[in-house]
Amino acid sequence: EGGRRLGGLAYSGGFLFASYDRVRASHVLIYEVLANGLQGELIEQYEVDVGGTEGLAVRRAGPSSKEVLFLGGPERSVFAYIFRFVTGFELHGACAALAPESSSRSAAPGRRAGAGGLLPLLL
Template sequence: GRHLTGVAFSGGFLFASYRWEEADEAASRVVICRTLANGLPGELEEQYGVDVANAEGFAVRRTSDGAWEAFLVGGCRRALFAYAFRPVTGFELHGACAHGPTPEAAELRLPSRGAAPNSQALAPVFLSLLLA
């Protein structure tokens, strides 16, 4: 089945993330619609699969004309995944993460539920509080 994991509005577009559970894996998908003048979603503009298993959260913000940042929270790995998005070319690892010290640089580990806050990682703590 399909499970909505997040909806975001940014720069005239509506982004919706959902899990598509097939067999033993749950792939994440993002659909994108331009919003109409009355605020309702228009026709489907684009759709993508992203490599985040069992996504539990989703946020998007426009960074410039034709460019957005997208953040997905992976449920089974308790990690924050950051992507850059451009229409037509799709999602790619966020530039600040893609050139990090390890191949997993775009994956930021969240503390386990109930863990003491870490001042070195405010974003993961904030997200873990939202997910608690």
């Protein structure tokens, strides 16, 4: 619909993360996964400033946080974020140190997170 395509799909700690590429940004939908393995209700959704998404990885970073990596952007780079429910995405510490201060924004549900920090990939 409207040029939207699946840019990545990942599972972590009972939640399914689906990233839909919207050319200039990624729309991330987070669903609970039921005991039978099926997708449950939509829990939260966010928009992250990473366009051209071609991959997504999620893993537990702490008791209430997850590391989320997006592969995409015009530079074909890895964009790293820390995710927490309710408060959303913020640049990963490794990327925040590289990014200008204004791009180290967090995104609450339904909000955008900037993509200031990136880790170049040699592809």
